[in-house]
Amino acid sequence: MVNPSAVALTPGRNCWRIEQATKASVIVDADEYFRVAREAMLKARHRIMLIGWDFDARIVLGDADDDGGPATVGEYIYWLVERTPGLDVYLLRWDIGALKALFRGTTILTVLKWMRHPRIHTRLDGHHPTGSSHHQKIVVIDDCFAFCGGIDMTGDRWDTRDHRDDDPRRVKPNGKPYKPWHDATTALEGPVAAALGELARERWQRAGGKPLTAVPGRDDCWPASLGIHFDDLPVAIARSQPAMPDVEAVIEIEQLYVDQIARAERYIYAESQYFASRRVAEAIAARLDEAGGPEIVIVNPVTAQGWLEPLAMDTARARLYEALKTHDRDHRLRLYHPLTAAGAPIYVHAKILVVDDRILRVGSSNLNNRSLRLDTECDVTIDAEQPGCAIHRAKIAEIRDGLIGEHLAVAPEEVAAAIASCGSLIAAIESLRGEGKSLSDYVTPNLSEVEAWLADNEVLDPEGPGEMLEPLNRRGLFRRLGRHRK
Numbered sequence: 001m002v003n004p005s006a007v008a009l010t011p012g013r014n015c016w017r018i019e020q021a022t023k024a025s026v027i028v029d030a031d032e033y034f035r036v037a038r039e040a041m042l043k044a045r046h047r048i049m050l051i052g053w054d055f056d057a058r059i060v061l062g063d064a065d066d067d068g069g070p071a072t073v074g075e076y077i078y079w080l081v082e083r084t085p086g087l088d089v090y091l092l093r094w095d096i097g098a099l100k101a102l103f104r105g106t107t108i109l110t111v112l113k114w115m116r117h118p119r120i121h122t123r124l125d126g127h128h129p130t131g132s133s134h135h136q137k138i139v140v141i142d143d144c145f146a147f148c149g150g151i152d153m154t155g156d157r158w159d160t161r162d163h164r165d166d167d168p169r170r171v172k173p174n175g176k177p178y179k180p181w182h183d184a185t186t187a188l189e190g191p192v193a194a195a196l197g198e199l200a201r202e203r204w205q206r207a208g209g210k211p212l213t214a215v216p217g218r219d220d221c222w223p224a225s226l227g228i229h230f231d232d233l234p235v236a237i238a239r240s241q242p243a244m245p246d247v248e249a250v251i252e253i254e255q256l257y258v259d260q261i262a263r264a265e266r267y268i269y270a271e272s273q274y275f276a277s278r279r280v281a282e283a284i285a286a287r288l289d290e291a292g293g294p295e296i297v298i299v300n301p302v303t304a305q306g307w308l309e310p311l312a313m314d315t316a317r318a319r320l321y322e323a324l325k326t327h328d329r330d331h332r333l334r335l336y337h338p339l340t341a342a343g344a345p346i347y348v349h350a351k352i353l354v355v356d357d358r359i360l361r362v363g364s365s366n367l368n369n370r371s372l373r374l375d376t377e378c379d380v381t382i383d384a385e386q387p388g389c390a391i392h393r394a395k396i397a398e399i400r401d402g403l404i405g406e407h408l409a410v411a412p413e414e415v416a417a418a419i420a421s422c423g424s425l426i427a428a429i430e431s432l433r434g435e436g437k438s439l440s441d442y443v444t445p446n447l448s449e450v451e452a453w454l455a456d457n458e459v460l461d462p463e464g465p466g467e468m469l470e471p472l473n474r475r476g477l478f479r480r481l482g483r484h485r486k
C-alpha cells in the first residue's frame with residue numbers, strides 16, 4: 001500500500017516544472033546515446049548547448065560513415081558549425097575537472113581551435129561552493145530536443161547493452177581498454193526540451209556567459225533512427241542546487257526521492273553509482289517497517305571508482321545497509337551487482353528509479369548526500385498517475401524489465417513472466433539468476449575503524465555547503481535512522 005505521507009508531483013516541492021513532451025525515450029548505455037547524439041546534433045540549425053561534468057573532445061561519437069563528418073566529438077562540433085551557417089555551440093563544464101582534462105592528448109589543441117571560432121563558446125563552471133561540483137548532464141538542441149540523464153560525453157563511457165568481456169571497441173582514446181560500463185539518459189522533444197533549454201541558459205549566465213534568448217519555432221528535431229517510448233505526456237524536471245550568496249538552495253531531487261519511495265505500492269527498482277544517502281535510507285527504513293510494504297531492489301557497482309571514493313561511498317553503503325537490515329524483518333530489501341559473462345564487475349553509473357509500473361525517473365543524481373544538496377543535478381520523471389497517463393504503465397514496466405533482463409542476460413518478456421509468476425520482484429530475480437552474465441549479491445565487507453569513522457562522520461560525502469564546516473559531533477549517517485553508532 002502507499003504510505004499515507006506520499007505526495008505526488010508538486011512543482012515547488014519535489015520538482016521545478018512539469019512540461020509536455022511530444023516524444024520521449026529512455027536510452028540505455030552510451031553505444032546508442034553517442035550514435036543518437038551525433039544524429040541529433042546534425043539536425044541543429046541554431047544552437048547546441050552541452051552542459052556536463054566532464055567532456056573529452058577525443059572520444060569517437062557514433063559512426064562517422066553515417067554523415068561524412070569527423071569521428072571525434074571535438075572535430076565533429078567544429079565541422080558542424082563550419083557546415084551550418086548560423087549555428088552556435090555553447091559548452092559548459094565543471095571547472096575543477098577541466099584542469100586535468102586540458103592535458104589529455106590533443107584536447108588542448110582542440111580547445112584552442114574552438115576558441116578561435118566565433119560560433120563555438122566554452123566556459124568552465126566555477127559557480128559552486130567549495131567541495132561542490134557541477135554534475136548535470138544535459139544537451140539541448142534548438143530548444144526543441146534535449147538529452148537529460150547520467151551520461152557525459154567523455155572517455156570510459158561507451159559500451160553496449162551486452163557488456164561483452166574484452167570488447168575491442170571499449171578502449172580509451174589512447175587505445176587502453178577500460179572496464180564494462182552501464183549508464184542511461186533520456187531523449188525529450190517539445191516544451192520539456194524548451195524548459196531544459198531555459199535551465200541550460202540560466203546555468204550558462206551564472207557561469208559568466210552572456211545572456212541567451214530562447215530559440216523559437218522548431219518542432220522537428222527528433223532523430224529519425226531513435227525509437228519512441230512515449231508520446232504526448234507530461235514530464236517533471238527536478239533539480240539539486242547548493243545554497244550560495246546569490247542563489248537559494250534547491251532540494252527538489254531529495255524531496256522527490258522521499259516522496260516517490262513513499263508512493264510505492266509493490267516494487268521499487270533503483271540503479272545508482274552509490275547507496276550512501278541517509279535521507280534515502282530513512283525513507284526506505286520507513287517502508288521496511290510497514291507490514292506489507294514494497295520490495296526494494298538496488299543495483300550498484302561492486303565498488304566505487306577511484307582511490308578516495310571507495311573509502312567514503314563503499315563504507316557508507318555498508319553501514320547504511322547493516323542499519324537497514326534491522327528494519328528488514330520481512331526480507332524485502334536486496335542489493336545486487338551486475339557481472340559480465342566472465343564474472344567481471346560492470347560499473348553502474350546509471351541513475352534510475354522505477355516505482356511499480358507507475359513512475360520512471362532518470363537523471364544525474366546518485367543516492368548519496370552530495371547529489372541531494374551539494375552538487376548541481378537534474379532528473380526527469382514520467383509519472384503514469386498524471387492525468388491521461390495510465391496508458392504508459394506498460395511501457396514503464398517494459399523498460400524496467402529490460403534493465404533487469406540486461407543484467408541477467410534474459411529477454412524482458414522473461415523477466416515480466418517471472419514477476420507475474422512469482423508475484424515478487426525479488427523472487428523473480430532470484431529465479432532468473434544463474435551462471436555467466438548475472439546479478440551477484442552484495443556482501444557487507446569488514447570495516448576498519450578508520451573507514452567506519454569516515455562514513456559515520458560523512459567527511460567525504462557532506463550533505464551541503466553548510467556541513468562542510470559543521471562540527472563532526474552534529475554529523476553522521478545514523479543521526480535520524482533509529483540506530484546508535486557502535
